[in-house]
Amino acid sequence: MSKNIFLHEFRTRLKSVLTWSLGISALILFFFSIFPSFAEQAELTTQLLSKFPPALLEAFGMNRMNLSTILGFLSLVMVFIQLCLAIQASNYGFGLVSIEENELTADFLLSKPVSRARVLTSKLLAAVSSLLVTDLVILLVTFISIILFNGGRTYELRTLNLLLLSMPILQLCFLSVGLVISLLVKRVRSVTPYSLGLAFGAYVLNAFAGVFGDVKLEYITPFKHLDPVYIVGYAAFNSPLVLLNLAISLIALGASYWLYIRRDIPAVS
Amino acid sequence: MNIFFRELKANLKSLLIWCGVMILLIMIAVMKFSAFAGDPSMLAMLDAMPKAMVDAMSLRAFNLTTVSGLFGIMFLYFGLMGGIAAAMWGSDIISKEERDKTVEFSLVLPVSRSRVITFKALAGLVNCIAFVLITWAVSLLAVQKYNPDQAFNQFLALEMEAMFMIELLFLAIGMFLGCAMKQYKRSGSIAVAIILVTYFLSVMAGMDAKLDFLKYFTPFKYFDAGALFHTGKMDGGYLLITATIIVLCIAGAYWIYNKRDLYI
Numbered sequence: 001m002s003k004n005i006f007l008h009e010f011r012t013r014l015k016s017v018l019t020w021s022l023g024i025s026a027l028i029l030f031f032f033s034i035f036p037s038f039a040e041q042a043e044l045t046t047q048l049l050s051k052f053p054p055a056l057l058e059a060f061g062m063n064r065m066n067l068s069t070i071l072g073f074l075s076l077v078m079v080f081i082q083l084c085l086a087i088q089a090s091n092y093g094f095g096l097v098s099i100e101e102n103e104l105t106a107d108f109l110l111s112k113p114v115s116r117a118r119v120l121t122s123k124l125l126a127a128v129s130s131l132l133v134t135d136l137v138i139l140l141v142t143f144i145s146i147i148l149f150n151g152g153r154t155y156e157l158r159t160l161n162l163l164l165l166s167m168p169i170l171q172l173c174f175l176s177v178g179l180v181i182s183l184l185v186k187r188v189r190s191v192t193p194y195s196l197g198l199a200f201g202a203y204v205l206n207a208f209a210g211v212f213g214d215v216k217l218e219y220i221t222p223f224k225h226l227d228p229v230y231i232v233g234y235a236a237f238n239s240p241l242v243l244l245n246l247a248i249s250l251i252a253l254g255a256s257y258w259l260y261i262r263r264d265i266p267a268v269s
Numbered sequence: 270m271n272i273f274f275r276e277l278k279a280n281l282k283s284l285l286i287w288c289g290v291m292i293l294l295i296m297i298a299v300m301k302f303s304a305f306a307g308d309p310s311m312l313a314m315l316d317a318m319p320k321a322m323v324d325a326m327s328l329r330a331f332n333l334t335t336v337s338g339l340f341g342i343m344f345l346y347f348g349l350m351g352g353i354a355a356a357m358w359g360s361d362i363i364s365k366e367e368r369d370k371t372v373e374f375s376l377v378l379p380v381s382r383s384r385v386i387t388f389k390a391l392a393g394l395v396n397c398i399a400f401v402l403i404t405w406a407v408s409l410l411a412v413q414k415y416n417p418d419q420a421f422n423q424f425l426a427l428e429m430e431a432m433f434m435i436e437l438l439f440l441a442i443g444m445f446l447g448c449a450m451k452q453y454k455r456s457g458s459i460a461v462a463i464i465l466v467t468y469f470l471s472v473m474a475g476m477d478a479k480l481d482f483l484k485y486f487t488p489f490k491y492f493d494a495g496a497l498f499h500t501g502k503m504d505g506g507y508l509l510i511t512a513t514i515i516v517l518c519i520a521g522a523y524w525i526y527n528k529r530d531l532y533i
Contacts, residue, residue: 023465038476
């Protein structure tokens with residue numbers, strides 16, 4: 001890893017990390033401020049729903065949903081946090097090397113006495129650390145909001161940790177998939193449409209995941225792999241899907257190295 | 270006119286990708302619906318859920334055992350995808366000239382800046398129309414085997430009109446951002462921020478009665494599928510808000526772009 005590249009990359013992202021962290025924190029605090037009044041209403045629902053046949057609840061994906069507890073509510077909020085994180089991560093993924101080509105700095109960078117693999121490693125590590133900083137802020141804000149709004153009720157710390165752990169896994173997936181797509185196409189002109197398309201596309205495909213029973217097609221979306229409702233419901237990861245998700249990330253990363261080392265970089269003419 | 274065709278060609282790939290995602294979404298929804306059509310016990314359960322929960326899960330109070338109910342839920346995602354696509358088209362179509370360093374070239378052509386914007390806007394408009402029409406056609410095809418009745422066709426037509434309004438709104442906002450932002454990078458990120466904030470506002474507005482006022486700030490709530498279904502028309506007040514925002518954004522775009530300094 002090259003320290004200079006790492007620091008430079010990290011610094012250029014600092015403002016973006018700050019914006020995303022503050023935005024997501026505001027989102028969490030805002031959502032949690034509705035929790036106290038929301039919980040009362042949801043408690044009634046839970047009682048009502050317990051009278052329905054379990055098979056029916058299963059079909060709706062609602063047998064595992066209890067919005068009157070703080071973790072059940074967090075699982076609802078976590079879906080939105082994941083959406084934001086996915087956009088941020090795919091932003092960084094798509095921009096990781098394509099920005100150099102767009103801003104015509106690629107040939108400058110690659111003429112330095114650093115191998116391409118090292119360039120990519122440093123850039124990746126910088127992006128991952130930026131994402132982890134965001135996670136750290138979210139973690140802090142989540143704990144603070146639970147203290148503020150939970151009213152002293154108990155909750156399972158292990159499940160909460162799993163929920164929070166789902167964030168970096170999801171980010172890694174979008175980061176690496178974004179990176180590999182940016183290397184597969186000839187040129188990424190603008191990062192935002194790509195990353196919004198990837199993240200929102202996956203999100204919308206996931207939208208029906210809980211409802212209407214089982215269809216295999218939805219397993220292509222990373223949001224399904226790390227479904228917060230599942231994590232809270234079973235207090236565990238959906239292991240096969242999480243492994244699938246990690247496998248996708250690793251394959252995408254491997255392919256990215258392979259592609260980047262062989263890539264034809266357009267020089268300034 | 271050359272600008273118009275040039276832009277259409279440049280945006281074709283993006284249009285095709287968005288249509289692909291939309292087709293996939295409709296396919297998944299209709300496949301799921303097949304397990305579900307005409308089962309009254311589902312209906313009883315939905316009726317028993319309180320409003321906040323139904324809204325939070327974006328299952329509005331629809332009769333989910335009919336195709337109209339299915340497309341009532343789908344509308345939120347139609348609007349969301351249409352809005353994102355249009356905002357991206359709008360901001361990108363202006364700002365890409367500066368990003369690709371072609372702006373000096375296109376603005377020394379013997380065409381006024383206003384004409385450049387007009388033809389770019391027209392190209393964006395054609396994209397939006399194509400996106401709606403394809404969504405419409407695929408939806409109609411997908412539900413053929415459930416023999417949709419006349420009422421469904423009318424409801425779908427109304428939904429598509431509403432989706433088009435959302436697209437127009439976001440296209441105008443996107444174009445305004447593309448014209449007004451001095452740095453081309455900023456127009457994209459502000460468009461993302463606007464989409465995310467308005468989407469989250471639309472979710473929150475349904476969750477708590479106290480937050481109901483938020484619905485005035487998010488276009489995704491201007492055209493509510495439930496209201497469309499029950500009244501059979503778009504709400505006049507919201508249409509007026511939409512039209513006002515569109516006119517203001519477009520006027521602002523022309524005004525600012527005509528006198529601004531270019532980022533080179």
